[in-house]
Structure formats: C-alpha cells, structure tokens
Amino acid sequence: xxxxxxxxxxxxxxxxxxxxxxxxxxxxxxxxxxxxxxxxxxxxxxxxxxxxxxxxxxxxxxxxxxxxxxxxxxxxxxxxxxxxxxxxxxxxxxxxxxxxxxxxxxxxxxxxxxxxxxxxxxxxxxxxxxxxxxxxxxxxxxxxxxxxxxxxxxxxxxxxxxxxxxxxxxxxxxxxxxxxxxxxxxxxxxxxxxxxxxxxxx
Amino acid sequence: xxxxxxxxxxxxxxxxxxxxxxxxxxxxxxxxxxxxxxxxxxxxxxxxxxxxxxxxxxxxxxxxxxxxxxxxxxxxxxxxxxxxxxxxxxxxxxxxxxxxxxxxxxxxxxxxxxxxxxxxxxxxxxxxxxxxxxxxxxxxxxxxxxxxxxxxxxxxxxxxxxxxxxxxxxxxxxxxxxxxxxxxxxxxxxxxxxxxxxxxxxxxxxxxxxxxxxxxxxxxxxxxxxxxxxxxxxxxxxxxxxxxxxxxxxxxxxxxxxxxxxxxxxxxxxxxxxxxxxxxxxxxxxxxxxxxxxxxxxxxxxxxxxxxxxxxxxxxxxxxxxxxxxxxxxxxxxxxxxxxxxxxxxxxxxxxxxxxxxxxxxxxxxxxxxxxxxxxxxxxxxxxxxxxxxxxxxxxxxxxxxxxxxxxxxxxxxxxxxxxxxxxxxxxxxxxxxxxxxxxxxxxxxxxxxxxxxxxxxxxxxxxxxxxxxxxxxxxxxxxxxxxxxxxxxxxxxxxxxxxxxxxxxxxxxxxxxxxxxxxxxxxxxxxxxxxxxxxxxxxxxxxxxxxxxxxxxxxxxxxxxxxxxxxxxxxxx
Numbered sequence: 195x196x197x198x199x200x201x202x203x204x205x206x207x208x209x210x211x212x213x214x215x216x217x218x219x220x221x222x223x224x225x226x227x228x229x230x231x232x233x234x235x236x237x238x239x240x241x242x243x244x245x246x247x248x249x250x251x252x253x254x255x256x257x258x259x260x261x262x263x264x265x266x267x268x269x270x271x272x273x274x275x276x277x278x279x280x281x282x283x284x285x286x287x288x289x290x291x292x293x294x295x296x297x298x299x300x301x302x303x304x305x306x307x308x309x310x311x312x313x314x315x316x317x318x319x320x321x322x323x324x325x326x327x328x329x330x331x332x333x334x335x336x337x338x339x340x341x342x343x344x345x346x347x348x349x350x351x352x353x354x355x356x357x358x359x360x361x362x363x364x365x366x367x368x369x370x371x372x373x374x375x376x377x378x379x380x381x382x383x384x385x386x387x388x389x390x391x392x393x394x395x396x
Numbered sequence: 397x398x399x400x401x402x403x404x405x406x407x408x409x410x411x412x413x414x415x416x417x418x419x420x421x422x423x424x425x426x427x428x429x430x431x432x433x434x435x436x437x438x439x440x441x442x443x444x445x446x447x448x449x450x451x452x453x454x455x456x457x458x459x460x461x462x463x464x465x466x467x468x469x470x471x472x473x474x475x476x477x478x479x480x481x482x483x484x485x486x487x488x489x490x491x492x493x494x495x496x497x498x499x500x501x502x503x504x505x506x507x508x509x510x511x512x513x514x515x516x517x518x519x520x521x522x523x524x525x526x527x528x529x530x531x532x533x534x535x536x537x538x539x540x541x542x543x544x545x546x547x548x549x550x551x552x553x554x555x556x557x558x559x560x561x562x563x564x565x566x567x568x569x570x571x572x573x574x575x576x577x578x579x580x581x582x583x584x585x586x587x588x589x590x591x592x593x594x595x596x597x598x599x600x601x602x603x604x605x606x607x608x609x610x611x612x613x614x615x616x617x618x619x620x621x622x623x624x625x626x627x628x629x630x631x632x633x634x635x636x637x638x639x640x641x642x643x644x645x646x647x648x649x650x651x652x653x654x655x656x657x658x659x660x661x662x663x664x665x666x667x668x669x670x671x672x673x674x675x676x677x678x679x680x681x682x683x684x685x686x687x688x689x690x691x692x693x694x695x696x697x698x699x700x701x702x703x704x705x706x707x708x709x710x711x712x713x714x715x716x717x718x719x720x721x722x723x724x725x726x727x728x729x730x731x732x733x734x735x736x737x738x739x740x741x742x743x744x745x746x747x748x749x750x751x752x753x754x755x756x757x758x759x760x761x762x763x764x765x766x767x768x769x770x771x772x773x774x775x776x777x778x779x780x781x782x783x784x785x786x787x788x789x790x791x792x793x794x795x796x797x798x799x800x801x802x803x804x805x806x807x808x809x810x811x812x813x814x815x816x817x818x819x820x821x822x823x824x825x826x827x828x829x830x831x832x833x834x835x836x837x838x839x840x841x842x843x844x845x846x847x848x849x850x851x852x853x854x855x856x857x858x859x860x861x862x863x864x865x866x867x868x869x870x871x872x873x874x875x876x877x878x879x880x881x882x883x884x885x886x887x888x889x890x891x892x893x894x895x896x897x898x899x900x901x902x903x904x905x906x907x908x909x910x911x912x913x914x915x916x917x918x919x920x921x922x923x924x925x926x927x928x929x930x931x932x933x934x935x936x937x938x939x940x941x942x943x944x945x946x947x948x949x950x951x952x953x954x955x956x957x958x959x960x961x962x963x964x965x966x967x968x969x970x
Contacts, residue, residue, distance in 0.1 A: 258697070266694055
C-alpha cells in the first residue's frame with residue numbers, strides 16, 4: 195500500500211450564525227489533530243447562515259473523516275467538498291513593499307502586470323491589493339520579495355462552486371446519497387419563524 | 397409563568413418522570429419551581445457526578461433519556477465526567493445547569509464557569525439560553541438531539557435571571573422521533589454477495605446494536621454465523637446460544653479473538669472499533685473483508701478499513717440480510733470455533749474471578765448488572781451470561797471509576813421491580829460511596845452492592861506486574877480502606893462479608909435475599925490477574941491466554957516433560 199499523500203483541500207461549510215460556532219468547528223479540527231491552513235468566514239444570502247471556507251492540509255482519509263465529524267455538529271447546515279466539484283476560488287492579500295527612488299517605477303510596473311491596485315502610498319513603501327487564486331497571489335509576493343516586503347496580510351481562500359447549482363450534493367457517503375439539507379435547517383426555520391413573531395408550537 | 401416553571405412543564409410534557417440533581421445558588425429558581433410540579437420526581441444525590449451517572453444508569457437500562465440537574469460553576473463541572481462518559485458510550489442524557497445572571501456572565505462572577513465551553517467536546521450539542529422565550533423550545537430540541545440518531549448528552553445552561561423571567565408562550569410537545577435512515581439497496585446487495593462467498597464469517601456486534609437485538613439474533617441464526625459481542629454489546633445476542641463466542645479485545649475470549657484473526661468476512665454492527673477491541677490495528681482481522689453496519693457515518697472507516705459500508709438502521713439492515721440468508725455452509729469453521737470456545741479458563745481457584753462467577757451465576761436474565769471499572773469489570777464481562785440487552789451497564793468508552801454504584805441506583809429507580817446488582821472494586825466504590833445516602837433517603841430496596849476487595853487498584857497493579865517490572869506504585873489501598881460493613885451500617889444498609897470460597901454461597905444468599913438494598917464485601921487475594929489478555933499495542937492473535945504465574949507453576953510441575961506440552965503463547969515472568 196502506498197503512503198497517503200497530504201495536500202491542501204478546500205471545504206465550504208454553511209453554519210448557523212450563533213455564538214461559539216466557530217469554536218465548535220475549530221475545536222473539532224484541533225482535537226482530532228487536523229491542521230487548518232486557512233479559514234475565512236462571512237455572511238451568506240440567507241440570514242442566520244454563515245459560510246466558512248476552510249483549507250485543510252491532509253490526505254484524503256483525514257479530510258473525509260473531518261467532513262463526517264463536521265456533519266454531526268448540530269450547527270452545521272451543509273458541507274461542500276470542493277475537491278468533488280468545479281469551483282472558483284480567490285484570495286485577497288495586502289502587501290506592503292519597500293521602495294526607493296530607483297525601484298519605484300519597476301515595482302509599479304510589476305504591480306500593473308498583476309492587475310494589482312495601489313491602496314496606500316508612502317514615502318518609503320507602497321501597499322498593494324491583489325486578488326486572485328493562490329498561485330497568482332504567491333507569484334506576486336515572490337516578484338516583490340527582492341524589493342523588500344514589509345508586511346503582508348492574506349485573507350485565506352474563499353470558494354464557490356461553478357455554475358448555477360446552489361444545492362450541491364455533499365457526496366460524503368459511499369452510498370452516493372446526498373444529504374444536502376440537514377435537520378439543522380429545520381431548527382433554523384423554526385428560529386426564523388420565532389423571530390418573525392409567528393408562534394411555533396411544534 | 398417563570399422560565400423555571402416553563403422548564404418543568406416542558407420536561408413533564410416530554411414524559412420525564414425523574415431527575416437526578418443537586419441544588420445550588422444559580423439553580424435555586426428551578427428548585428423553587430419544582431415544588432409546583434409533583435409529577436416530576438427529583439432525586440437528591442450526594443454529588444453531581446452521582447447524579448450524572450445515575451441518569452446514565454437510568455438511560456442505559458431503559459433506552460430512554462436520563463436527566464440530571466446542577467448549579468453553576470462547581471456543580472456544573474462535577475457533571476463533566478458523567479457527560480464525557482455518556483458521550484463515549486452514546487447515552488441519551490439531558491444535563492441542565494444553572495448559571496449566573498446574564499449581566500454577570502463573562503465577569504468571573506461567584507460560582508461562574510464557562511460550562512458550555514468546558515463541555516463543548518464532550519456533548520453532542522450544548523446551549524446557553526439567552527432569552528426566556530426560547531427556553532422551552534431549546535429543552536425540546538435538546539431532548540430531540542440527545543435521542544436522535546446516535547444518542548448522546550446535551551447540556552442546557554440557563555442563567556439565573558432567565559429562570560426568573562416571565563414566559564408567555566406555549567409549552568412545546570415532544571418532537572416526533574425522526575425515522576432512522578434505511579441502508580442503501582446497493583450496500584445490502586454487496587454485503588450479501590460478500591457473505592455468500594465467505595468461508596469463515598464472523599459477526600461482531602456493539603453497543604449500537606442493543607435495540608436491534610431480535611433482528612441480529614435472527615440474522616445470526618439464519619446464516620449460522622458465529623457472534624462476538626463487544627463489551628458494550630453484551631446482551632445483544634443471547635449468551636446461551638451455541639453461536640455466541642464471547643467478547644473480543646484486550647480481555648476477550650480466546651474463541652472471539654481467534655475468530656477475528658482467522659475470519660475472512662467480518663460483519664460489524666453498531667460498533668466503533670475501539671482500540672481495546674482491535675488491539676494493534678494493522679493486526680486486526682488481517683484476513684477479513686469488513687462489512688460495517690453503522691448509523692454514524694463518521695465511524696465508518698475511522699479506524700478500520702471498511703470494504704462494504706452499510707450506513708443506516710441496524711434493524712432494517714439485519715432483517716434484509718436475514719432474507720438473503722444461505723444457511724450453514726461453513727461446518728469446518730464452526731467446528732473449529734467450538735474447539736476454541738472450550739479453551740476459556742474458568743476460575744476454579746479462590747479469587748476475584750471465582751467470586752464474580754459465584755455472584756453472576758445467581759443472577760436471573762432480568763437482573764440488571766452494573767459494574768464499576770477495573771479487573772472486576774472485565775471479569776463480569778467475561779463470566780456473566782447476558783440473555784437480553786440493557787441488562788449490563790458499565791462505563792465502556794471512558795472507563796470511569798465510580799460509575800457503577802450510582803448507575804445501579806439510577807437503573808434500580810427506573811425499574812423498581814428488578815434487582816439492580818452492582819459489582820465494584822474497593823477502589824472505584826470509594827469514588828462515589830457517598831451515594832449510600834441516596835439509598836437511605838429514598839428507601840431504595842432493590843440495589844445490591846458487591847465489593848470485590850483485593851486491597852489494590854487491581855487493574856493498574858496487574859499492568860505494573862506485567863509491564864512495569866512489578867513496581868507497584870501507589871496502588872495499595874489495604875491500609876486505608878474503611879470497614880465497608882461499618883460504612884454501610886452508617887447509612888442503615890445491611891452488610892455481609894465473605895473471605896473464602898466456603899463462606900461465599902451463604903453470604904451471597906443472605907445478601908440477595910435481604911429485603912433491603914444490601915452490601916456484600918468479598919475479600920479476595922491481593923494479586924490476581926485477569927486473563928486472557930492482549931497487551932496494549934499487540935495484535936489480537938498475540939493474546940496471552942492464561943495467567944503467566946500459573947503457567948510458570950505448570951511449567952515447574954512439567955519440568956521433566958517435553959517443552960511442547962507447555963502452552964506456546966505464555967510469556968516469561970519478566
């Protein structure tokens with residue numbers, strides 16, 4: 195048997211927007227020793243639902259186990275495993291590059307080649323905003339490195355599946371059954387109803 | 397109506413008849429409201445851990461949810477062991493804790509602890525109720541989560557001011573139990589195909605199969621497949637059936653462990669392949685294709701590579717595999733297993749095993765047997781013969797010392813017409829011995845406590861003997877143990893004692909026939925081990941079948957005989 199190969203895998207997790215949800219998710223990864231490489235969280239088009247994009251570094255078995263454990267969490271509404279779908283992903287990075295009167299023009303030229311925007315101009319530094327997939331962001335940073343990078347901040351990757359299908363099967367069970375909307379969503383609806391003042395008598 | 401009253405009304409609406417708990421400052425409004433709800437019985441234990449284990453005992457014996465109650469801070473943290481235990485053994489449990497008022501939360505107020513943070517990894521889910529209008533719905537939802545799918549503990553933390561706030565809504569009725577998903581047709585077909593091609597099949601059933609006992613028994617008999625029941629699955633298949641091979645794993649039977657090591661198809665139902673069952677994972681069932689019937693998808697393939705995963709209701713899966721049965725096509729295999737079955741050592745010498753056997757032999761199939769944790773637990777699992785599910789309560793996953801006695805109280809209160817027997821060690825009993833007061837307070841008459849007293853933390857001592865060069869570090873209790881009979885007498889619990897094989901039968905009779913709950917202390921020799929045993933990190937086929945000390949005695953007796961008459965797999969006395 196060959197050794198399993200670890201690589202970066204991209205998951206989108208739709209969760210109920212409630213206190214401690216982030217802790218629940220990250221604690222699950224931490225306890226089982228799965229390393230989160232990047233994590234970004236934001237609101238979605240559904241009120242009360244947040245979306246996380248998590249990059250996990252591990253072999254396929256690790257990620258499948260992580261998904262199954264996540265599926266058990268009551269706060270998790272849906273998981274999309276991007277390795278099973280076509281997707282677009284982006285990352286935003288702010289890079290502060292040291293400049294000298296001699297390097298100024300060259301730095302600006304490289305930034306232009308990357309379609310990067312200047313978001314701050316200082317006497318000794320320029321701050322760029324770059325958006326793109328991981329490769330582009332990394333390439334930009336590498337191009338700027340010789341001039342002296344003073345600071346960077348990356349948002350972590352975010353991803354959406356391609357096409358119009360918003361309801362992607364999670365494909366986590368070998369039976370091929372997709373469990374797209376979990377009972378968690380039922381609770382969510384009840385909660386929304388309550389918020390609208392509709393009595394909920396179960 | 398206050399939030400506290402709404403809490404009790406919701407519990408009563410859900411058919412909760414008994415709650416185990418202990419009051420304190422931050423839960424006082426709930427205790428005050430309790431006086432208005434006589435339909436719910438509150439049982440005052442002497443420690444919150446006792447309340448949690450009693451609720452577990454209730455749940456394990458009945459299959460219904462157990463409920464425990466505690467105050468904030470230290471009260472809540474005392475529930476933690478019980479919650480972790482319930483999580484590991486998939487016990488439906490609702491824990492309700494009080495907390496400081498909302499405006500004090502997060503300020504390190506008196507008796508404040510972040511109990512939802514603390515219990516996050518050891519509950520199926522937990523809540524802080526921040527709005528009284530949500531309180532009854534959260535309780536209803538918590539009960540649903542605890543009972544649905546793979547059961548587990550749910551904690552609801554209620555700030556004191558929420559308990560006192562006015563609630564104006566309705567009291568929710570119980571959620572309908574959602575249907576358990578049926579396994580996919582394709583999975584059943586593949587499982588049938590694999591079973592039909594088998595030459596040496598074996599079934600292994602765990603704690604998740606207890607409610608499918610009838611279907612699983614029919615399945616095994618239809619195919620003539622031998623059955624192994626894990627520590628948590630004991631009782632899921634009747635021990636009197638000739639197809640039963642015993643328990644697998646670290647202290648499993650010779651037949652069970654050999655069957656796993658030799659099998660070509662292993663059908664696992666409702667289990668999670670705990671490391672105490674598998675031994676060294678790459679040596680577990682090395683020749684077998686694994687079929688795993690399991691409700692929790694996360695357990696499939698977690699430890700052991702599964703060839704045919706069957707996710708869903710074990711009842712349905714077992715019934716469908718029974719329909720496709722082909723009977724008795726492996727006579728050589730079953731004959732081989734029968735031979736191995738005969739190799740189990742029965743304790744004939746006076747000691748813990750002898751005492752446990754004498755006790756469990758007196759029990760009827762209806763009696764509930766709880767054990768604490770340690771050597772006596774493994775001896776109970778090896779020697780008791782369970783005919784029915786939910787008659788065997790023990791702390792399987794977490795291995796919680798102190799579990800047995802309060803669990804027996806919980807089970808005894810759930811089924812007052814049934815004898816609830818607990819076998820404990822002298823170490824574990826003392827972790828929750830204060831619950832003798834609970835027996836006295838509620839005049840509970842059906843709990844029978846047996847303490848196997850070897851004056852040692854026996855299991856740790858055994859490991860020290862075998863793996864730590866006999867350096868018995870901090871395991872001797874003999875000089876400081878109480879007089880257990882005097883201790884029982886202090887709580888008006890009658891006590892009996894036996895110190896020899898001759899005294900034992902009469903003592904057991906007197907103890908079991910006592911009209912009250914009673915305590916029996918059996919004083920046994922200090923240094924007895926539990927065998928068979930698979931050392932930690934070894935594979936099941938590397939099992940030590942019998943006590944090396946006795947093997948050494950045997951070897952001395954056979955000094956003149958050829959070496960090959962001595963069992964091959966004994967270890968030398970290191």
